[in-house]
Amino acid sequence: MEATVTTANNEKTWGGGNEPMGASYGKLMMWFFIVSDALTFSGFLAAYGFSRFKFIQTWPLADEVFTHFPFLHGVSAPMYYVALMTFILIFSSVTMVLAVDAGHQMKKDKVALYMFLTIIGGLIFVGSQAWEWKNFIKGEYGAVETTGGSLLQFVDKEGHRVALEDFAAKLPVEREQLSRDKGKWFMDESAIPAYTVAEVQAGFKAHPEVLIRIETLNKDKKKIILSREDSQTRLDQAKIVIEGANLTHNEYGSKLFADFFFFITGFHGFHVFSGIVINIIIFFNVLLGTYEKRGSYEMVEKVGLYWHFVDLVWVFVFTFFYLV
Amino acid sequence: MSHEHVSNTKRIWTVFGLLSLITTVEVAFGIIRPDALAMHTFITMSLLNWLFIILTLVKAYYIVWAFMHMEGEKKVLRNAVVFPLVFLVCYLLFILLTEGDYVFEVFKNSTIKWNF
Numbered sequence: 001m002e003a004t005v006t007t008a009n010n011e012k013t014w015g016g017g018n019e020p021m022g023a024s025y026g027k028l029m030m031w032f033f034i035v036s037d038a039l040t041f042s043g044f045l046a047a048y049g050f051s052r053f054k055f056i057q058t059w060p061l062a063d064e065v066f067t068h069f070p071f072l073h074g075v076s077a078p079m080y081y082v083a084l085m086t087f088i089l090i091f092s093s094v095t096m097v098l099a100v101d102a103g104h105q106m107k108k109d110k111v112a113l114y115m116f117l118t119i120i121g122g123l124i125f126v127g128s129q130a131w132e133w134k135n136f137i138k139g140e141y142g143a144v145e146t147t148g149g150s151l152l153q154f155v156d157k158e159g160h161r162v163a164l165e166d167f168a169a170k171l172p173v174e175r176e177q178l179s180r181d182k183g184k185w186f187m188d189e190s191a192i193p194a195y196t197v198a199e200v201q202a203g204f205k206a207h208p209e210v211l212i213r214i215e216t217l218n219k220d221k222k223k224i225i226l227s228r229e230d231s232q233t234r235l236d237q238a239k240i241v242i243e244g245a246n247l248t249h250n251e252y253g254s255k256l257f258a259d260f261f262f263f264i265t266g267f268h269g270f271h272v273f274s275g276i277v278i279n280i281i282i283f284f285n286v287l288l289g290t291y292e293k294r295g296s297y298e299m300v301e302k303v304g305l306y307w308h309f310v311d312l313v314w315v316f317v318f319t320f321f322y323l324v
Numbered sequence: 325m326s327h328e329h330v331s332n333t334k335r336i337w338t339v340f341g342l343l344s345l346i347t348t349v350e351v352a353f354g355i356i357r358p359d360a361l362a363m364h365t366f367i368t369m370s371l372l373n374w375l376f377i378i379l380t381l382v383k384a385y386y387i388v389w390a391f392m393h394m395e396g397e398k399k400v401l402r403n404a405v406v407f408p409l410v411f412l413v414c415y416l417l418f419i420l421l422t423e424g425d426y427v428f429e430v431f432k433n434s435t436i437k438w439n440f
Binding site: 021022023028031034035038039042043046047049050051052053054055056057063078079080083086087090091093094096097098100101220221301304305308309311312315316318319322323324 | 332333336337340343344347348350351353354355357362363373376377380383384387388390391392393397398400401404405408409412413416417420421423424425427428431432
């Protein structure tokens with residue numbers, strides 16, 4: 001290991017001229033920040049791992065949750081969209097490192113161009129994430145939650161998912177959404193699902209081909225499908241109808257899955273967003289010639305470190321939310 | 325060294341190709357999920373998951389070493405960043421995952437049930 005002793009040379013020891021570990025002050029501080037931020041994300045992902053191990057037999061299958069691709073309605077395309085997002089982020093990392101490289105050669109126009117491309121890549125990524133969230137929140141098939149908090153999903157005889165709207169009965173019950181202006185006090189409620197529990201139960205009776213799939217995984221790592229009789233028994237315990245996902249309910253399975261998904265991808269998305277803002281600031285500084293005057297493009301290098309770190313985090317989020 | 329300002333665009337594109345290749349392989353395995361890998365376990369985890377995690381670490385290595393230019397930094401900086409992270413993350417994972425698995429076993433085997 002190289003020693004970092006202060007040798008008595010002509011550099012000032014306290015004026016910033018001395019560079020411990022051979023990195024400038026700014027770069028070293030960026031590394032400090034990255035290490036602490038990396039530990040924060042590790043903490044989140046480890047907590048996610050804890051919750052997942054706790055509910056390992058009932059955890060949702062990511063392949064069934066994230067199946068959307070733009071302009072391909074009704075086509076099940078697991079992984080493709082998130083793979084695309086990953087490529088976009090890796091590519092924006094490449095343009096960033098090219099900007100740093102151009103900065104070393106003091107080529108202002110090239111730095112500006114690559115910074116611009118990096119910003120565009122980041123914006124596309126954040127937009128894609130918003131679209132992913134939209135689909136996740138909206139949901140696809142709908143499900144029913146029992147009094148015990150377990151989730152019941154509906155499948156046909158072949159095991160394909162069935163949406164609530166395909167079989168639920170229409171009963172003449174009118175239920176009014178409680179909003180602020182109708183309440184006696186400051187009262188309102190979240191949006192009422194399109195179907196009531198009674199409608200789902202009646203529809204289930206009328207469609208003998210519909211079966212219930214529970215959250216538990218069998219030996220082949222597939223969700224267990226109940227027989228018609230067991231399905232009926234479980235459906236009698238139904239309490240609420242769930243469409244889509246939010247922080248308290250989740251039609252895909254374990255509630256914690258949605259919580260961690262929102263929290264971790266949200267926190268990462270926030271990092272991407274702040275990265276874009278910082279990149280824009282640096283981009284304008286490049287255009288104004290600030291670094292040209294300063295004689296060094298080290299600032300580009302520093303934001304580059306942050307941007308690559310965001311990419312690095314995504315690599316892990318991608319693995320633990322979508323692959324494993 | 326970090327202060328030799330030579331252009332290394334060739335290396336950047338090579339690393340980009342490598343990262344893309346690894347991601348493609350990961351996605352392909354994620355879609356196919358071959359039973360040969362998904363059903364066999366090694367130290368309580370399926371071979372497929374081991375593959376994903378190892379490929380992820382390879383990607384992380386290339387991002388940090390090539391893009392964040394860690395390979396050009398001094399050894400002391402490399403160690404100061406990598407060792408605390410690796411140690412703390414392994415420690416945290418060991419504790420939390422062991423505990424998570426223990427809670428799972430309790431709910432599964434004892435009279436306490438979360439899912440009724």
